[in-house]
Amino acid sequence: MTRILSIFEIDSETSRGADLNDILNESKALSLDQLRQQVDSLASDLILAGGDDHSANQVIDGLRQLCELGLDNAQLFDSVGKVQQIIATGESANRQLLLSNCISELQVAIAATQKSSSDSGNNKSSMFGNLMEDPELVQDFIMESMEHLSTIESSLLKLEEDPSLTEPIHCVFRGFHTIKGLAGFLELESIREVAHEIETVLDLARNLEIDMSPAVIDVVLASADYLKQAVKDVEQGLKGDKKASQPTAAILARVRSLSEHKSKGGNQVALAESAKNDQKANQGISKEQLPNTKTESSNAVSQFSIRVETAKLDHLLDMVGELVIAQSMVRHDPTLAFSGSVRLQAHLAHLNTITEEIQKTTMTLRMVPMATLFQRMKRLVRDVARKAGKQAELELVGEDTELDKTVVDGLADPLMHMVRNALDHGVEDSGEREAAGKPRTAQIGIRAYHQGGQMVIELSDDGRGLNRDKILAKAKQNGIVAESAHLTDTEIYQLIFEPGFSTADKVTDISGRGVGMDVVKRNILKMRGRVDIYSVAGSGTTFFIRLPLTLAIIDGLVVGVGTERYVVPIFAVTEMFRPTREMLSSLENKYEMVLVRGQLLPIVRLHRRFGIVAKSDDPCQSLFIVTESDGIRFCLMVDEFIGKQEVVIKSLGDCFKNIQGIAGGAILGDGRVGLILEMAGLAMEREAAA
Amino acid sequence: MEQGNIAIAVDGRAGKYLAFNLGNEEFGVQVLKVREIIGVQDITAVPNTPGYLKGVINLRGKVIPVIDLRVKFGLEQIAYTKRTCIIVVQVDGFNGAILIGVVVDGVSEVLNITAQDLENTPDFGIGDTIPYILGMAKMKDGVKMLLDISTVLSQREFQGVGAVAG
Numbered sequence: 077m078t079r080i081l082s083i084f085e086i087d088s089e090t091s092r093g094a095d096l097n098d099i100l101n102e103s104k105a106l107s108l109d110q111l112r113q114q115v116d117s118l119a120s121d122l123i124l125a126g127g128d129d130h131s132a133n134q135v136i137d138g139l140r141q142l143c144e145l146g147l148d149n150a151q152l153f154d155s156v157g158k159v160q161q162i163i164a165t166g167e168s169a170n171r172q173l174l175l176s177n178c179i180s181e182l183q184v185a186i187a188a189t190q191k192s193s194s195d196s197g198n199n200k201s202s203m204f205g206n207l208m209e210d211p212e213l214v215q216d217f218i219m220e221s222m223e224h225l226s227t228i229e230s231s232l233l234k235l236e237e238d239p240s241l242t243e244p245i246h247c248v249f250r251g252f253h254t255i256k257g258l259a260g261f262l263e264l265e266s267i268r269e270v271a272h273e274i275e276t277v278l279d280l281a282r283n284l285e286i287d288m289s290p291a292v293i294d295v296v297l298a299s300a301d302y303l304k305q306a307v308k309d310v311e312q313g314l315k316g317d318k319k320a321s322q323p324t325a326a327i328l329a330r331v332r333s334l335s336e337h338k339s340k341g342g343n344q345v346a347l348a349e350s351a352k353n354d355q356k357a358n359q360g361i362s363k364e365q366l367p368n369t370k371t372e373s374s375n376a377v378s379q380f381s382i383r384v385e386t387a388k389l390d391h392l393l394d395m396v397g398e399l400v401i402a403q404s405m406v407r408h409d410p411t412l413a414f415s416g417s418v419r420l421q422a423h424l425a426h427l428n429t430i431t432e433e434i435q436k437t438t439m440t441l442r443m444v445p446m447a448t449l450f451q452r453m454k455r456l457v458r459d460v461a462r463k464a465g466k467q468a469e470l471e472l473v474g475e476d477t478e479l480d481k482t483v484v485d486g487l488a489d490p491l492m493h494m495v496r497n498a499l500d501h502g503v504e505d506s507g508e509r510e511a512a513g514k515p516r517t518a519q520i521g522i523r524a525y526h527q528g529g530q531m532v533i534e535l536s537d538d539g540r541g542l543n544r545d546k547i548l549a550k551a552k553q554n555g556i557v558a559e560s561a562h563l564t565d566t567e568i569y570q571l572i573f574e575p576g577f578s579t580a581d582k583v584t585d586i587s588g589r590g591v592g593m594d595v596v597k598r599n600i601l602k603m604r605g606r607v608d609i610y611s612v613a614g615s616g617t618t619f620f621i622r623l624p625l626t627l628a629i630i631d632g633l634v635v636g637v638g639t640e641r642y643v644v645p646i647f648a649v650t651e652m653f654r655p656t657r658e659m660l661s662s663l664e665n666k667y668e669m670v671l672v673r674g675q676l677l678p679i680v681r682l683h684r685r686f687g688i689v690a691k692s693d694d695p696c697q698s699l700f701i702v703t704e705s706d707g708i709r710f711c712l713m714v715d716e717f718i719g720k721q722e723v724v725i726k727s728l729g730d731c732f733k734n735i736q737g738i739a740g741g742a743i744l745g746d747g748r749v750g751l752i753l754e755m756a757g758l759a760m761e762r763e764a765a766a
Numbered sequence: 767m768e769q770g771n772i773a774i775a776v777d778g779r780a781g782k783y784l785a786f787n788l789g790n791e792e793f794g795v796q797v798l799k800v801r802e803i804i805g806v807q808d809i810t811a812v813p814n815t816p817g818y819l820k821g822v823i824n825l826r827g828k829v830i831p832v833i834d835l836r837v838k839f840g841l842e843q844i845a846y847t848k849r850t851c852i853i854v855v856q857v858d859g860f861n862g863a864i865l866i867g868v869v870v871d872g873v874s875e876v877l878n879i880t881a882q883d884l885e886n887t888p889d890f891g892i893g894d895t896i897p898y899i900l901g902m903a904k905m906k907d908g909v910k911m912l913l914d915i916s917t918v919l920s921q922r923e924f925q926g927v928g929a930v931a932g
Contacts, residue, residue, distance in 0.1 A: 391827075393827075394826065394827025394828060395826070395827055397827050398826055398827045640810070640811065685813070686813030686814065687813060687814065688811070688813065726828070726829045727829070728812070728822060728829055728831070729829070729830070729831060729859070729864055730859045730864065731819070731831040731864075731866070732812055732815065732819075732822070732831060735812060735813070735814060735815065736814070737813070737814075738812065738813070741810070741822055741829040743824050743827065743829075747824055748808050748810060748824060749810040749821075749822045749823060749824050749829050750810065751810060751812065751813075751822075
């Protein structure tokens, strides 16, 4: 034991000569308790010798932790040996660096051990200890890495399509290099290591020493995935949700084997061969057929963007809204009308133009192109097609179409499920396709465009189409549809959105449990959108997703009841009319109804529901709004129609969270707050009252 | 530190208060909680809510709730006058700080209240002390009741809103 300690005396000349192996071999026989003692005395020695330096303490902490975790002796001695060497040989400046490397290594070892040990819950992890020192820096790292990783992915897919391109290789290289640099700075050793190994491979590719074959790309993609997960783990760590990082060994081995193949030279043939096989398997998978100019332009745009907190954006939006209101108040001020100054009117008109322009621009700030979402789909099609053993080509149109960020985020899940379904159920395998006289490779198309103030996303496949009879039979079997029911094609197709509904004969790991389409419908409805299906048996299915351009703004009808004004979302309104006496009837003088186009609809008097005084209690002096929500149709009675306005939806806050029939607030043209009605809530209340 | 100030430091309730009145009663609210004071403006009533919740207003693009302390404290309701104003206070909500407007009859001054001025709420024989009264300040021109505005506007009370509406 004394011999080990002597080695840790930094200034000791004798320590350099000490036979490390000898000591280590000797110590392998020691028990864990003895080891612990050794580390303790080592710690005190180090403090005595090297003073108070931080890194040395960290090394000791790490060693202690390893002892506690019961790491196998060999590994521990390995680390001890390294520390010894560092302390024995290094000059002080160099030593610092070496020590910090050693610390990172220890942390990785600790994390790995923690993962493998069964009671990981009780373990203290120091892996993320350093992260907490500067959370902002780490946050930046997370954002930046994620961005780089998605660029890497897109470049790789481009490269897969045409391996002779050099620019994507450089692009991928740069991405990994930046991540490596950042990770090294933050002492995220496992990330740094993987990125470093990938760089080695890419360097070879850059120098044309290995081909970027699909096999190689697979490995690089896998490591990008690994890094993505690792970065997510870091994010979790930052939130205080401590979790050991994933083991790096497997991925490192895969990457290293690539670069080793190269250096051994002889094995390159084997690699090339396996690559060839792979290539056969995924001939022509997921080729984007976008015009190059488009892709380039979107890349160029992303180069010049900055990240802004959404809170700041919302505040800007609020203020612009106020500006517009204030401006319109000035404009309509009676004093100005009387002044009759032409010059003043001209200035006001000019101000008006500018304000409108500002408002328009602010509204587009929240809009982001669909490109990132499309990016994910490329990858998904590639992976799923390979997994399902099918050949598919993805055609993307409208990458630059802009959509509210929240909508894009909300669209990610539904689109994923739909693409999986299209590939797994919609598209036949190549044999079947050939028999049906179709090209072997299936076409999946995703198109995004604006139409009539709405966003339309079209997902089409040229597969077998929906089987009308099979769906109907299954629905009848499940009792969703009555045996005798006669349904139109559209109604039948909508059945696939029922929860738990699946016509798949077997459940695969891609799909078949009937959950996916239910998710699709729910998410889209949540975003006030809808899904339509068109399908031709034998030649394919097309899904049309229609969404509002933004969730923050709705088109509303401003209606008045007494002195109050309310906003009725326009998507809930079917028609408006003023009833005549003969249209009205009542039951027990209590329940009122109105006959509209041969249909009897219940009447909801808004002023009664809300307990306010209306201008007139006579329905014939009032306005009726026919509305439909969740399949319940009713007539809402209000005093008058004031106008149509696009309003920004604002939450009423926690205080008014659960008010039935109110969806939120909106600032009206005169600066007052108008309440946005929630039709489903009004209908439900109607039921409760009845 | 001077001798006299030690007592102040000990009593956390000492400090600056914004004085306002409701009828004949004078109240104080911690200045640190007050964000701004605005005149009475159009308040949009929210249906099916307790009476003291007057509704919502537009505070420069933000929709904030407004409560009427007169109604809340069971005083007789009067028409709003020129002196009536809304004190916008910041209190802790479930999801971070929230702004709430409080309608009062009028504000008068900012009081510097020292520990010597403070006294606990006397026992009125009604059992527990009133939770939202921090204490009493004996000033030259009368006694001011110091309100713990976060407790007055406690979220627990607002949670009842849903129940009333339902």
